[in-house]
Amino acid sequence: MTSTASSRQRVAVIGLGGIGGAAAGALTHAGRHDVIACGRRPLERMRVDLPDESVEVAMTVLTDPADASPVDWVLLTTKAQDTDGAGAWLRALCGPDTTVAVMQNGIDHAERIASYAGGAEALPVIVYYNGERIADDHVRMRHISDADIALPDTDTAQAFIDLLEGTPIQAVRAPDFTARQWQKLLINIVVNPVTALTRQRQGVLQREDIQTLTTALLEEAAAVAEAEGAGLPASVAADTQRLVLTFPHDAGSSMYFDALAGRRLEAEALTGAVVRAGARHGIPTPMNGAMLALLRALSDGMGT
């Protein structure tokens, strides 16, 4: 674990989309650490619309893992399905003292990076803030929950909170981290597929016919979460349904933006995780299975 309370740290952010662009921009703007970004295209400056201010920051962006060397912190912010593609970055950036904050949706954060990160420690991060890539050099971050990220209740998590000091990213240590991972997954198996498949922003969730669908998706997923020992309350399906209806109608979702841009969808890490866990426990998930088939068909027709 790296100590960050006072020392200047070397930070690398892999991926400069909605989540990574906001994190890299906010850390660079705060100026407390040496931040590099690892991307697929060169970039010199980025406009970052933070919740309370819009800033333009000069970025140091590497495009070739051969130019990278081990750092104190790696923030992995690609989509889950692009983790393998980011493997060369992880290998180059991770040493024995590196911590990798896996800022992705889903429930198997640590497993995704295990084969690339050598001895580096994985810190799973539940991301609640909304990040939108407006252009390659322009991202917007919005708070949509009390906390922007949730972390396990560990010293490493505290070191990450210290790292983020001076940025608008509000973090909490969560003793109920596993429950929260599943709670977030329940949100994602509703908001992401529905917005991506309908190509409509979150206002579409207010439709009565869509609410019938999302209730069914959530009830299946809640049964699977219970079998997994997630520790969620019996009311979690109804609670999640109510919660997603409070989200901004004009917000998209990470999967919605991929559908619009013709990129592959994060279907296996979200809906796929529920369907696979349901199969392990012998719990039928026909509605999520149907969504998964549609998402796979859409995703397989996409480019990258």
Ligand SMILES: NC(=O)C1=CN([C@@H]2O[C@H](COP(=O)(O)OP(=O)(O)OC[C@H]3O[C@@H](n4cnc5c(N)ncnc54)[C@H](OP(=O)(O)O)[C@@H]3O)[C@@H](O)[C@H]2O)C=CC1
């Ligand atoms: N956006 C949101 O509001 C939220 C997103 N999340 C989760 O956060 C994670 C990140 O999502 P989001 O930021 O929206 O995703 P984006 O698609 O906006 O950004 C992903 C970034 O990763 C880059 N990337 C992909 N492969 C590589 C690679 N091999 N090397 C370097 N960069 C690479 C992409 O590059 P390129 O530009 O070339 O495609 C892109 O810049 C996902 O797991 C998502 O589910 C969680 C909560 C909210």
Ligand SMILES: CC(C)(CO)C(=O)C(=O)O
């Ligand atoms: C909850 C939501 C929809 C917030 O942006 C999200 O996690 C995503 O876009 O993937």
